[in-house]
Amino acid sequence: MKTMPRPHGKAAAICHLLRNPRGFEAKIFTFLLNISVFYHAGTHPTKFYFPIFDTMIFIDTHCHVSDEAFSGEEEAYIARAREAGVDLMLLPDIDSSERPAMFALVDKHPDTLRPMIGLYPGSVGEGWKDEIDDMVRFLDRWEAETRRKVVAVGEIGLDYHEGKEFAREQKEALEWQLDFAARRGLPVNIHLRDAMGDFLEIIRRHKGLRGNMHAYSGSIESFRELQRLGDWYIGVGGVVTFKNAGLAEVVRDVPLDRIVLETDAPYLTPVPFRGKRNESSCIPLIAAKIAELKGVTPEEVAGITTDNAKNLFGI
Numbered sequence: 077m078k079t080m081p082r083p084h085g086k087a088a089a090i091c092h093l094l095r096n097p098r099g100f101e102a103k104i105f106t107f108l109l110n111i112s113v114f115y116h117a118g119t120h121p122t123k124f125y126f127p128i129f130d131t132m133i134f135i136d137t138h139c140h141v142s143d144e145a146f147s148g149e150e151e152a153y154i155a156r157a158r159e160a161g162v163d164l165m166l167l168p169d170i171d172s173s174e175r176p177a178m179f180a181l182v183d184k185h186p187d188t189l190r191p192m193i194g195l196y197p198g199s200v201g202e203g204w205k206d207e208i209d210d211m212v213r214f215l216d217r218w219e220a221e222t223r224r225k226v227v228a229v230g231e232i233g234l235d236y237h238e239g240k241e242f243a244r245e246q247k248e249a250l251e252w253q254l255d256f257a258a259r260r261g262l263p264v265n266i267h268l269r270d271a272m273g274d275f276l277e278i279i280r281r282h283k284g285l286r287g288n289m290h291a292y293s294g295s296i297e298s299f300r301e302l303q304r305l306g307d308w309y310i311g312v313g314g315v316v317t318f319k320n321a322g323l324a325e326v327v328r329d330v331p332l333d334r335i336v337l338e339t340d341a342p343y344l345t346p347v348p349f350r351g352k353r354n355e356s357s358c359i360p361l362i363a364a365k366i367a368e369l370k371g372v373t374p375e376e377v378a379g380i381t382t383d384n385a386k387n388l389f390g391i
């Protein structure tokens with residue numbers, strides 16, 4: 077997506093150098109720059125904002141790269157994402173039917189794709205405990221074999237959009253997984269649809285959790301309530317670009333240091349591609365919209381939201 081305003085001339089040349097994260101010269105240059113900023117400012121260099129030197133690195137904190145919508149095109153998907161500055165993509169887990177394919181893809185791209193583990197609320201039925209057993213077995217085996225860690229327990233939550241037939245089971249599965257995340261010292265990635273009241277009731281019993289509300293659709297009041305109960309971020313995606321979406325108003329009010337970027341690809345494609353298949357390379361469009369709403373530059377949105385994702389997911 078070529079939507080970002082880019083500097084010209086010398087600045088553009090320096091930007092180009094720094095945009096290549098593998099470039100040895102770029103790394104040395106950034107290192108020296110940070111040292112000098114640190115020396116002159118007497119504070120932490122990453123808190124400083126230099127548009128010319130910024131590398132515009134993004135993290136897509138929620139995307140389904142192993143979805144069948146991208147079948148056979150995964151390599152091209154990742155290449156396009158990296159071209160757009162999205163260096164890291166976090167993949168939510170769904171259930172035992174999709175898990176092996178997702179982890180197989182992650183294992184092929186360990187530097188670019190990082191997995192979550194979790195049972196999606198839409199996959200919770202009467203047999204949810206068997207699904208959970210399967211999930212824990214899978215995770216323990218994967219961690220032992222690869223000596224790597226998942227970044228979060230997700231996507232987990234409540235979804236009453238299609239009805240409340242399994243509302244009780246969804247709540248039980250969610251509470252089990254919140255405890256599991258706490259035991260394993262992992263943040264949570266929450267999927268929530270038409271169920272904020274029940275969710276807040278559960279979170280009041282599970283204070284002190286860390287996590288993010290994927291595709292946040294709640295009010296500013298609900299966000300503040302969550303902040304009182306734990307360490308919460310909101311995931312902002314393509315919906316923020318939709319006309320008449322109340323999310324834009326919420327994003328104006330939520331501090332930038334509480335926002336992470338996400339696409340939820342292949343769903344929720346931002347304007348002007350709404351209705352088409354979404355993918356991680358659309359992240360700069362979302363950053364640009366947030367920048368517009370908050371009156372800051374896209375580079376600043378990139379820098380702060382990437383720091384937020386790193387802090388939250390320990391990456």
Ligand SMILES: [Zn+2]
Pocket residue numbers: 138140168231340
């Ligand atoms: Zn999702």
